[in-house]
Amino acid sequence: MSKFWGSRFNKGTDALADKFSFSIGYDWRLAKYDVRASIAHARMLGKCGIIPRKDAARIAAGLTKIGRQIEQGKFSFDPKAEDVHTNIQSALKKLIGPAADKLHTARSRNDLIVLDMKLYCLDKLNEIIAAITAWQKAIVGFADKNKDVIIPAYTHLQSAQVVLLAHHMLAYVEMLERDKARLYGTLKRTGRMPLGSCALSGTTLPIDRNFVAKQLGFAKVTANSIDSVSDRDFVIEALSDLAILGMHCSRVAEDVILWATREFNFVDIDWSLCTGSSIMPHKKNPDILELIRGETAKLYSHLNEVLVLMKGLPLTYNRDMQLDKPPLFGSVEKIKDMLGLLTKLFAGLKVKEKAIAGRIHDETFFSVDIMEYLIKKGVSYRQAHDTVGTMIKECVDNGRKIADLTLAELKGYSPSFGADVKALLDPKVSVSNKKSLGSTNPALVLREIERWKKIVTLATGGFARGY
Amino acid sequence: MSKFWGSRFNKGTDALADKFSFSIGYDWRLAKYDVRASIAHARMLGKCGIIPRKDAARIAAGLTKIGRQIEQGKFSFDPKAEDVHTNIQSALKKLIGPAADKLHTARSRNDLIVLDMKLYCLDKLNEIIAAITAWQKAIVGFADKNKDVIIPAYTHLQSAQVVLLAHHMLAYVEMLERDKARLYGTLKRTGRMPLGSCALSGTTLPIDRNFVAKQLGFAKVTANSIDSVSDRDFVIEALSDLAILGMHCSRVAEDVILWATREFNFVDIDWSLCTGSSIMPHKKNPDILELIRGETAKLYSHLNEVLVLMKGLPLTYNRDMQLDKPPLFGSVEKIKDMLGLLTKLFAGLKVKEKAIAGRIHDETFFSVDIMEYLIKKGVSYRQAHDTVGTMIKECVDNGRKIADLTLAELKGYSPSFGADVKALLDPKVSVSNKKSLGSTNPALVLREIERWKKIVTLATGGFARGY
Amino acid sequence: MSKFWGSRFNKGTDALADKFSFSIGYDWRLAKYDVRASIAHARMLGKCGIIPRKDAARIAAGLTKIGRQIEQGKFSFDPKAEDVHTNIQSALKKLIGPAADKLHTARSRNDLIVLDMKLYCLDKLNEIIAAITAWQKAIVGFADKNKDVIIPAYTHLQSAQVVLLAHHMLAYVEMLERDKARLYGTLKRTGRMPLGSCALSGTTLPIDRNFVAKQLGFAKVTANSIDSVSDRDFVIEALSDLAILGMHCSRVAEDVILWATREFNFVDIDWSLCTGSSIMPHKKNPDILELIRGETAKLYSHLNEVLVLMKGLPLTYNRDMQLDKPPLFGSVEKIKDMLGLLTKLFAGLKVKEKAIAGRIHDETFFSVDIMEYLIKKGVSYRQAHDTVGTMIKECVDNGRKIADLTLAELKGYSPSFGADVKALLDPKVSVSNKKSLGSTNPALVLREIERWKKIVTLATGGFARGY
């Protein structure tokens, strides 16, 4: 038996049509979820007296065996059997005989595939949340290890002010925490059990949908059979979460690619994450980070793809919807690799403290500190900004340094200047003087490091309910 | 004063560069939020003694006046002033004089724009939630009014089974409820106050960020200044929510476009939402629905646009990020029109009961009911499916009807058939026989209608916490 | 030897990094082009005296052998060898020994991969052009076979006027001819040979790039070595051509899906391109067309993906660019299947003439004809449009037919009406009366069918240089 629906047809399908429509090439990933779903379904059919209890037990036992084969990689998928459902159905028939013919009672592939996909999402999104937490842990560890390092920070890729490297790192951790919060929201919305919606209208058989939901760990059943088989929101929402997460990965990758250039020279990436050149023997290229940045394009396109797929489709099920799977599987698998690699990256990343130290003494790094010095003395923001702007312009134009200005010269710019302003021309002073919540002040940053250390080691995977 | 940063520069900007970079052409929409943010900020500056209380009061009073002008449409934006912030700053200076120069203390446009955008999102997403609820109400009303109408339902656009029109309508309501749940999640994650992050590192001035947050109704402040100015997740997440919502709109539009064809002939769209032809005097075209379907492409592209914009940007702020605004504003405004029009559509949609009644008697609509009849008699699913498939094929091939088969002929297909099977060949029987939770059973559908009626009239805007 | 660049490195690459960066999983498709490129390169090296002629001959012979293995499916790719180049390099070394070590002289993987990709594109785009022509031929044949059939044509999916089915079919043929023209343009721009650009700056060795170009059938060599290794325009352009072609496929699919509904009932799709239902034994679903419509989303996303990939990449080569391959290969392979299936579709599509004939007599189909009747009598367009609009409205409102109006009643609408206007209420008259170039007039359509018949049978693949 390769297809569920042969009897009505007077002709086989075209071979190219089979190749084009068969999904077993990718939906084998759903096999273990399909088995789990079918065991719950069979038990319900038995419990409700829709099929004999004995048959239900036989089906459950057979599926359990098949499930074990799948997990051990011993189940052989038949590329000539349409999809994952028919593959398992066939195997079951071979294993237990005619009782297998009763499994597909009171359900359709339309509702079954939604259930399989939801079980897959629930499983994989949780794995991704755990992988994010592992990466956060690596970042926090890296921040902690380098907690005294001060680096230039950039806006418009122009160096702006100095900050603690650890403070920069915790920005990544915040971004990732939002990613986890989004994934938790998606998990929650995914958690409604669709089976029993059948083709689209429900069934006349006395099924118990709540029983199936409970067995599979769902909190609720879906409320409308038409919506149940037409809905792919949970796929799109997952792809959106992963696209945003990918965007974050691409930004981290860009930061580190820049920092690893000869020109920035802030960090050394471990050789194990670099590759060389076939023609330039001296090269050490940050390929893995470039690929992470590049794969983000794929994560975006997968999201776009399923949105486009679903646009303007009339209710209920249309075959187009089968094509939600390759993008979902692709994004899930890609992001897991990306997270794994980024975790390794931070575990092995070396900070070139000496080189960086040579970079953070340019006086312009402290222009805001000087401006705020004036503000504290009662000068208005506008005037303070103009004063410091003019002073810097003239220093640059005349090749001078603020540190070398006489007190008279300083007072020429603003009578509010005292000699003490020169103490501000120091990176350590600059970060320490910051006072505001969320700033790069070392004491505050340390407190944040400690806060995050606790979160990322929570047994739960560490979701801070703050977001 | 048209720019915040003139003093350091020895040359004006190029006119085309100004045209290309000025954002006032679209960010005027943020004016009222910018005013609200600045009032809270000024009060904080006064309270903390960073600027004199008198100046703070003067600023707040001036801004309140400007805010009123904006609300009344009397504020005139200067296209030659860079952006919304400089526009308001200039107006304030004109209004209250030098005190205005103290407003921009302890903040940067980098953190201010994030705050403005967050206030905009919080406001607009709540409006959209209310508009969704209004549409749900119209759909529920339409379902209620036509609660006895039975229509063909489709998979693959091939007629499949009969369902209550009301059941189909409630599928839309479910879809929309998920949209609201997503928007609530986005609102929650947007709700962290970024001001005080300044350019990127925080400030040395003794600000009170929690005070600002409280005044503006935020539950929390952001935890990391670098993340605060680099983050555009909330924009992307909002655009993703609206893209999915747009996809739902496009599917509803497609359903109704099909139903309004001469060929389907299920409904009559009110003339006020149709247009005619410049060359074919008889035409009545469902333009509004076509445009709704079409605008979905824009909602998708806006999402893609901001994702692409942000890909690979190094931290912290880059000017590219200014371009998150046109897509966000565009999607917010477009979706609001779409929701308003769809609400009107269902208020005025007429069901052609007679025409539909002529369409739901084809025997194939009841094939699943017959199959389940056999299953109830102990036939396996596989056998029942084959039996009914064969029976239908032979009826079609021989131009016969199941209703006309003799009992002997029926028993030829399956000994389990009795004469009572013919009672199933009736649309009313078909929907009534459905038993499962979430099915099209009239009693269950009625219960759902009542449930939704309550939800959509809740003062809160009706968010069912179920999702 | 698994990597080209081991010597400089003091550590192996990480296993996950290898998995993430190895491209052999997809770029094996380039093997035959890589071999062809390398043979030409080796011959050039020998001819120019850069390596001994004997070595060049040995390399060419070895590669020829490998090329044959590849074509016969006998070459076994090693998943542990980085990419297609290293795979072939390793095989060559095994086959011919040390001489193999000279092959990679005066080239880099940066220029080699561009050459391989260009050879792939030249090959595959030509195959696609041929597949389009085959589909055009099937459409023209279908048009010819049904050349007398008149169908309703639609705007806004509302029936508008009647046209020849063949005329509708030739619209598809026109669309496809533009696709071919675009592909020819892309082929032309792809046709510049990049090898010899080496890593990015050219080489100090006395190579002869034109010799390589000539051997491989390129008209020219690329003019700038930096551009040569940085350029992926040809990939994006190909993906754009295929996305537009996919859009055309999706529109044809939509037309036929609609026509195959019970409601439209214009055509019967061959069973071999349909599938059935696991729960509704009577269903015959147009799955292949739905999947073609759906896969269009993938073609779009592949285009978007490579554009996003390349955005903002600094010159010259970045590793991100490796990721142009999966989208290109994916689109090429998908579109070929789509074209093959659509060719089969039209070969087996049956027109339900009788059902259609019952649909084309509604008088509104002829409103434009009546309007033009008045215009020919000197009535202005505006007045004629209003007259016919009013007449139709009143007929509909009063349940009357134009055919039943008395001459007096007709003249009441416009004195220009004569009794002969009623002759226009006939589908055959309607199409025959059309006169303009490009219209649905049967004589003109026949002429077009004959024109296309010639084009699609040209040995060249039939590109009409008109576009």
Added chain:
Amino acid sequence: MSKFWGSRFNKGTDALADKFSFSIGYDWRLAKYDVRASIAHARMLGKCGIIPRKDAARIAAGLTKIGRQIEQGKFSFDPKAEDVHTNIQSALKKLIGPAADKLHTARSRNDLIVLDMKLYCLDKLNEIIAAITAWQKAIVGFADKNKDVIIPAYTHLQSAQVVLLAHHMLAYVEMLERDKARLYGTLKRTGRMPLGSCALSGTTLPIDRNFVAKQLGFAKVTANSIDSVSDRDFVIEALSDLAILGMHCSRVAEDVILWATREFNFVDIDWSLCTGSSIMPHKKNPDILELIRGETAKLYSHLNEVLVLMKGLPLTYNRDMQLDKPPLFGSVEKIKDMLGLLTKLFAGLKVKEKAIAGRIHDETFFSVDIMEYLIKKGVSYRQAHDTVGTMIKECVDNGRKIADLTLAELKGYSPSFGADVKALLDPKVSVSNKKSLGSTNPALVLREIERWKKIVTLATGGFARGY
């Protein structure tokens, strides 16, 4: 008169529906093309005797007057008139009276809008080609002015080899030449005149489509009326060309943003194209380049948008297709600004020769030259690569320089080394030694500069027919 189709309707359209569907807010850009098209059409109607010659002349005269008003910015568009066609139609009626009612004979808005859009594209794409040429000219001028400057070139953003800055610049010029070639191809395919296709089927009136085509400068008329009104390929193709062009702009922007960082320090951007900071008085930010990079996202999304819009639309016209305009207009206008700004950028870009000169002496820049030195002495590529790789690794590990190695040490790495190898450790020698066509060899680069100088000053706009 605000709508063409009122007579059949018994109810006005809804105000929100009008707002949502009216296109005059953006399609006013088509006014001058609409006028030009209508003049040609009116003349044809007169010539063919379809309307009196006197009326045709009156219409043409009236439209000429309106055309002049439009060009002078004196035409006032009525936001309450549906679209550009109704606006002009109304103005014409006011101007010349009843004769105006004859203009819309033998055409529909369906074919008219395609003609307007094609005229717009032909006009604007030619302007863009000219703007590209102007930018190329600026780049060539910049290259010429700095023709002796040697810079580091990068792969993977890791410095790789040295090249002439001019050589790098000419890579940009090549990219842009391909852009022009693509635009020329699009222009060619756009050049078929659609008017006379009417709603979809042609007309019974004796029109002369070739006459209209000739007047408007089209080489041909479209061949199929259904295709004519359904086709938006030319819009998508233009958007694809502009997206690729935008990608090129974004890459140039990224190069210059990097070069303008304090870390790279290669160039100084003119102040007129930079902006400052509201909080950091010292900042000089490359905002214009960041915005150019950012706007690329919009160009991509516009392409995606129209592709998505058109997916799965049944033939012929659907109202969704109206929405092709905002993306097209948006991309055309944005790219023109981008090209103008980039032209200015290169006109004012200053090269920091001294700073760069300090960067090009690292010995690793010459590793390929050394490798090829060995190859010239008969060493195999593989061995040469390993030898140089090992030598560099040991030098780095031991803090030594190749320049300081003794001859014996050199020979220890390879007996083929002579003392002359040290001459290669010089940037000037490195570029001069390059020999291959398309390489960075100064003589070849100079020849290329001269070639391009001629091309970009050609009266034709300078399209090198090479691509």
